[in-house]
Amino acid sequence: MDQSNIFSPDDLASFYDLVHRRRDVRAEFTGEPVDPRQLTRMLLAAHAAPSVGLSQPWDFIVVADDDIRRNFERHVREERDVFAETLDDDHARRFERIKIDGVLESSLSVVVTYDADRGAPNVLGRHAIADAGLYSTCLAIENLWLASTGEGWGLGWVSFYRESFLRDLLAIPDSVRPIAWLCLGPVTALHSVPDLERHGWRQRRTLAEALHFEQWHNVEGSEVFGEGTTPLGGSVRGH
Amino acid sequence: MDQSNIFSPDDLASFYDLVHRRRDVRAEFTGEPVDPRQLTRMLLAAHAAPSVGLSQPWDFIVVADDDIRRNFERHVREERDVFAETLDDDHARRFERIKIDGVLESSLSVVVTYDADRGAPNVLGRHAIADAGLYSTCLAIENLWLASTGEGWGLGWVSFYRESFLRDLLAIPDSVRPIAWLCLGPVTALHSVPDLERHGWRQRRTLAEALHFEQWHNVEGSEVFGEGTTPLGGSVRGH
Numbered sequence: 001m002d003q004s005n006i007f008s009p010d011d012l013a014s015f016y017d018l019v020h021r022r023r024d025v026r027a028e029f030t031g032e033p034v035d036p037r038q039l040t041r042m043l044l045a046a047h048a049a050p051s052v053g054l055s056q057p058w059d060f061i062v063v064a065d066d067d068i069r070r071n072f073e074r075h076v077r078e079e080r081d082v083f084a085e086t087l088d089d090d091h092a093r094r095f096e097r098i099k100i101d102g103v104l105e106s107s108l109s110v111v112v113t114y115d116a117d118r119g120a121p122n123v124l125g126r127h128a129i130a131d132a133g134l135y136s137t138c139l140a141i142e143n144l145w146l147a148s149t150g151e152g153w154g155l156g157w158v159s160f161y162r163e164s165f166l167r168d169l170l171a172i173p174d175s176v177r178p179i180a181w182l183c184l185g186p187v188t189a190l191h192s193v194p195d196l197e198r199h200g201w202r203q204r205r206t207l208a209e210a211l212h213f214e215q216w217h218n219v220e221g222s223e224v225f226g227e228g229t230t231p232l233g234g235s236v237r238g239h
Numbered sequence: 240m241d242q243s244n245i246f247s248p249d250d251l252a253s254f255y256d257l258v259h260r261r262r263d264v265r266a267e268f269t270g271e272p273v274d275p276r277q278l279t280r281m282l283l284a285a286h287a288a289p290s291v292g293l294s295q296p297w298d299f300i301v302v303a304d305d306d307i308r309r310n311f312e313r314h315v316r317e318e319r320d321v322f323a324e325t326l327d328d329d330h331a332r333r334f335e336r337i338k339i340d341g342v343l344e345s346s347l348s349v350v351v352t353y354d355a356d357r358g359a360p361n362v363l364g365r366h367a368i369a370d371a372g373l374y375s376t377c378l379a380i381e382n383l384w385l386a387s388t389g390e391g392w393g394l395g396w397v398s399f400y401r402e403s404f405l406r407d408l409l410a411i412p413d414s415v416r417p418i419a420w421l422c423l424g425p426v427t428a429l430h431s432v433p434d435l436e437r438h439g440w441r442q443r444r445t446l447a448e449a450l451h452f453e454q455w456h457n458v459e460g461s462e463v464f465g466e467g468t469t470p471l472g473g474s475v476r477g478h
Contacts, residue, residue, distance in 0.1 A: 019382055041255060082367070161367060
């Protein structure tokens with residue numbers, strides 16, 4: 001067995017710094033050629049994610065081809081219009097300023113898919129929750145996201161597309177579901193505030209607003225776990 | 240804007256070490272009382288996850304109450320039997336040896352939920368993919384998982400339960416979906432090999448088996464991105 005607590009305070013601080021610096025990138029990609037060793041490390045991190053019943057239901061399609069990316073970007077632009085038409089005037093004006101993808105500007109893309117048949121029918125831990133394998137796939141995506149941030153790259157998750165279009169574009173089998181189109185590559189810098197907040201689309205909540213204790217309706221314990229890393233009083237008992 | 244590439248090689252190595260050391264814990268919890276500052280840091284990391292349209296659709300219910308945890312553990316045992324009955328003799332024998340939760344042994348639990356109404360109806364990036372908010376919630380869970388590993392804790396995701404049972408137990412509104420019951424707390428150590436692999440339930444795949452290039456059927460590029468961090472040849476062009 002490994003020792004569990006071999007992370008130094010400095011390591012821990014640098015990890016938290018990474019988590020809080022990570023951004024969803026659209027406009028800051030440089031598009032430069034990448035070092036495959038970096039991409040390999042990121043993909044190994046994604047592939048090391050936990051999964052229900054150790055099913056590892058994800059696959060990664062590395063897309064660098066210009067034609068494929070141009071086709072996808074055209075589809076994204078069409079879906080942008082579809083969404084824009086659903087908005088009232090105020091939202092539509094704000095949406096106009098927001099860039100929704102960096103498909104053509106980034107160095108490459110990685111498409112992550114979910115295969116529900118992997119390990120089936122005996123997927124340990126999925127009999128009661130059919131979506132558990134879908135959840136696993138997303139855990140791999142977050143590992144990739146954090147790893148790319150650590151490598152000095154940016155990542156932008158594009159979700160203005162129809163799954164059927166992407167399945168056709170990449171010849172993905174019917175039994176496999178595309179989960180994410182991720183733009184990846186070196187960036188000039190990362191913003192300290194998310195794009196959607198900078199553009200007045202939406203503000204972040206505080207952690208306190210997301211916390212409940214024992215049951216949903218009890219939010220009083222928020223005195224214990226407030227905004228910041230200093231407890232404001234109280235304690236958490238184990239037993 | 241932040242500088243994007245302020246992670247040192249040592250920081251990066253320690254991050255990857257963390258990612259690969261992370262385990263799904265069942266048997267190694269100590270159950271000792273915890274420092275609320277550690278839990279606060281972990282929850283802040285989870286809350287810093289990316290989300291579709293900055294919707295932050297997650298909530299966190301911290302569960303330390305003994306009665307609630309005992310009720311949940313009883314339900315988990317029943318669902319264990321339900322799953323066991325679906326297995327053939329060989330799988331059933333292997334399953335017998337596998338511990339599926341540490342609900343009573345861990346210091347506390349965190350239940351993560353998904354609220355599809357948050358930010359609706361104008362969730363930017365969700366008009367074409369209804370599950371995108373579900374995906375966001377899972378990204379927060381992976382942040383929590385990695386943070387707990389960095390803090391010297393373990394985390395075990397329990398998925399042997401019915402969502403309706405958990406909703407009733409924690410008085411979660413009908414419009415909110417429980418996504419995960421996570422056992423958390425200090426551990427004696429982390430195994431270097433996942434439980435399910437040690438118990439012969441399932442082996443991990445290599446990264447090469449999960450890689451595709453440009454389209455699904457093309458797996459030849461695996462020479463470029465093999466197992467390990469050293470590229471075996473070739474390059475990845477940006478444009």
